[in-house]
Amino acid sequence: MSKSNEELSREIVALREEVRQMKEIVAALFSMMVESEEDEEDVPFFSAGADVPRMNN
Known part of the structure; x- marks a missing residue:
């Protein structure tokens, strides 16, 4: 099945x-x-979850 130059x-x-x-x-x-x-630069980054507030500790 060779194609013509026009098709190519x-x-x-x-x-x-x-x-x-x-x-x-x-x-x-x-x-x-x-x-x-x-x-994302405006959002504070919490490292290792140390400063992340947690419910039901």
Whole structure:
């Protein structure tokens, strides 16, 4: 089943479009991660649970 050059060219164009879309998705996910990490800096971090208030001790 050999494909013609025209079919291969169409497939290459489609694959390039898919790669472009994946790059956009990765960029969006990366931006969301960076924003999430910036938000977490405002939240105090409790180490080893020593300062965590506990109910029913």
